[in-house]
Each structure stands twice: as structure tokens, then as C-alpha cells.
Amino acid sequence: MDLSSIDSSWLIAKNVVRVYVATPNQTSQFVDESEFLLVCKEAKTIQYLVKLSTNPHFIIADHPIYYGRIHWALERMLEEKEFKEQANWTILRANVFATGILLPSIEMWKKDTNKPMALLLDEHSPLALVHPADVGAVAAKLLSLKDPSPHFHKTYTISGPEDVTGKDIVSYVEEIVKKKIDVEYKNEKVFKTVMESDKYPENVWRSMEKGHKKNLWTGQSRLANTETSDEVIELAAPHSTVKQTIQHALQGYLSF
Template identity: 30%
Template sequence: MAPKTILIVGATGNTGRMVTEILSQNSQTLAHLKEYRLLALTRSTSSAVAQKLAKLPNVTFEEKKWPEIDGDWLRERNVVKAFIASHNLPPHFAEESTFHVAALRAGVKYVVRISTTAANWSSLQPNVFFTFTIPPAVEFVKNFRKAGKQGKLALLLDEKAEVGVVDADDVGRFAAALLSAEDHSIHNKKKYVLNGPDDVTGRGIVDLVEKEIGVKVENVKYRDLDFLEQMAASSPEPHLIQSIKYAPVTGWNGECSVATTSKEVYELAAPQTTAADWFQNALKNHG
């Protein structure tokens, strides 16, 4: 029989990378985790991220399309705990629900992010990721440096409303902390709201850009949703993509600040990455 296994679905994705790294570290130091194998799922084991993570202690990679996972597959691998980072395409609700049913039928004891009442679960609610808010600013700086002139800076955030934008890695750290717990019953059926360490505003992102380029940004559009139109135009089900346009409204109304962060987040894995950190790292990655 396979050893007890923690399955990481989306191990090479935004949050899954950090889940894999932290669980690997914890399996070396926490006695109760040493008996677990970490099974990381990816669409391609030849990717650079997969090859890097595969070198970590106690991590095994397997190529598998997670929507095709069934109860037999989970039982064969003796999956006891699981983390799932679903895609954001229109079918993801149906596909993730199918995964949860398979987990329930296979006797998986604990899943981070699941909504089946008969199973043990914890739901993570990050208000918004940096990947949705700061890349236009990075692209603006990149183009300014290349062409020496400004374009339009279009930002998702409101100019003044404070939002606790979070780094996906910080969400991954918290998920890993939950999965590393010997007794997960205290987290059962809990919803945890996650934010970054500091509130961010649209004006704050403009300030980061102006500090970087040394001049005032001339043309800024806040509450920009034009990217949704582009996504919808290329989607076979545009009406589902269009529904996302309502998601930022709570943030624009000032209801998604750092103050909404669950206290358990600070106790288990406090967020580390600020907007300035993410912005600077993204600029470095752009070369």
C-alpha cells in the first residue's frame, strides 16, 4: 500500500508552489508529517518550476489532469489530505465539485478548499491577488523605459478605497500551515479571509510608478475592467466571464481592507509581501 499522502493539485501554480515548498520543509521538522509523502500534480513534469520543486525533500511529481481524478485514483495513492488550486475557466465549478465528490468517496480526511458538508474542509478567501492589480503598472514602467513616453495606466483598483491585496505565495504559506497541522479539526468548516500586510489603493500604485520613472503619470484610469472584455471576447462562454465584473465592487466600496483578515492568518502564517515588494520583484523579472 502507498504511504499516507498529501496531494497538491496545481503544485506549479501561483499558490501551489509555496504549499509544496513549505510542506517539504515541514516534513523534515514535524514528526507527524514525516510519515506522509507529498504528491505534487502538474500538467508537465518537464517545466522549469516542476523540475525545481521535484528536487525538494519528500516531493514526488506526477503528470495528471486533475479534473479526471476519481475515487479509485485517490485510493490507489492513499491520499489522506489534499490542496486544490483550481483554474479560473468557466468549467471550474463543475470540475472542482467533481473532485470534491471523488475525495469524499475515497475517504480523504482533509481538503483545503472544499465545500462538501460531509467532509472536513477549510475555505480560503483571498480578496484579490497582486497579479490582478500591479502588472499594468509594471508594463507601464517597462514601456516608458523603452520608448521614453507614457501611455495610459489602467488599474483595477479604486483611486482611494483601501484593499488588502495579497501575494499568492502568502496564500500558499497559509494553506501549507493548515495542511501541516497534526490536528486539523479546529479548522474544519472555517472560512479564512486573507489579505496582504498593508492596504493598497489605486493612488498608491500610481505613487510606486511615479517614484520609479521620476515623473508624474499623466493619464490614469481607475476601476478599469477592459481586460474582462478581452477575456470574454476569446471565451466560448463570454457571459460567464462577464460575471466577474461584479467581483471588484466590494473592494471599490472599501469592504476588503486588511482589517477583514482572519486572526488565524496572523497566528499561523502572517502575510509577508507588500505591494512595493511585489512591484520591485516584477520589475526585476522583466529585466
């Protein structure tokens, strides 16, 4: 549902008392999400709110990726007394999504398997990619708790169950398609293609390009640096593997 179409009277009429806020990383994200937080505050009926945030390494005021700064500002809003004294919330900081990083490369490669697969990942740098469904499962578990109060005003990190490298990705693909494939690591063309197809302004995708290089090519978001919070493991431990994500992306593909 489009958050911009929701006002406080709708929340009251529908008797909404718990919400999951997971807005897409578009240029209007701060406007859309901050306005919705104001709507929730105005309704005075929301007992508990779970907010999806981004990679914990991105939540700084001067991060090059624009949506890192957006989430930093939104988290600061919730921490302010105007919200904290009235709203009960939990923030989920998710590591890099496996689907967002891998699916564009796989879809492009499927169009011509004789060409090298263009991977944005480095060959050797580890990364604890997480599946969006695993993040959603944590949010659902929190929102379904009879008493979520132990999680009020807490911030949790969610990473995938394992570290993978670009080389691992290629091995998984080769195992599934049963043939050797060529690959180009740290290939920025796939990133640029996705950004242009989604019609991101150049200054926006340049900010993402700059920030992701530091993160994806240095091992910054490996498990040792982005460990899943103990509370998350107790609630709904992430279990989806990168290999499973790749298998699903290649399911039904018969041109081998």
C-alpha cells in the same frame, strides 16, 4: 495537475490523505471542483482537505460575479451532511489577488511607457490586496500540522497586510522607475483586454466587470471590512506588500 484526470483509485494508489483544492476561476470550475470533491468522498482516504475560496464579500447566492456564486455553491456542498460527516476541511477565503489586479496593468504599460498606465483601481478607495503566495503558505501550514483538528470545519479570511489605493500604486511605480507617469484610474479597458485574451464568453466577463466595480471602487474589501482571521495570523501571517509585487513585476526592466 488537472483535477479531471484524478479518480478515487489514483488517490488510493498514491496514498493521498491530505489535499489542497485551488481550482482556477474558469467557466467549468463548479463541474471540475465538485466532481473532485465527490472523488475524494468516494476514495474514503482523504483525512483533511483545504479549499481555496474567494473574497468573503463574493460568497452570496446572488452575487453578480459568477465565480462568487460558484464558491458559494461549493462551500454549501461541504457544509451538507453527506460531506461534513465524512470529510474534515478548512475553507480559505482570500481577498483580491494583487497579481491578478496589478500585473496586467503593469505589463500593458511596459509595452509603451509614454502612454498612461491603465489601472482598474480607484484613486482613493482602499483595498487589502493579498499575494497568492501568502495564501498558499497558509494552506501549506494547515496541511503540514501534525494535528489540524482545531481547524476542521472552519472558514478563515486572508487579506494582505495593508490597505492600498490606486494613488499608492502609482507612487510605488514612480519610486521604482524614478520618473513621473500618467495614469487612468477606474480604466475598464485593461479588464476587457484580459478577459478577451483569455477567451471568456461575454456574459462571463460582464458579470466580473459588474461585480468588481462595486468591490474595487467602494473600499468594500479594505482591511476593516475583510480582516484576516486570527488563526491565519498565528499560522502564517500574510506579509507580502503590494510594493514588493510591483518591484518583482518591474525587475529587469531597463527601458527607462
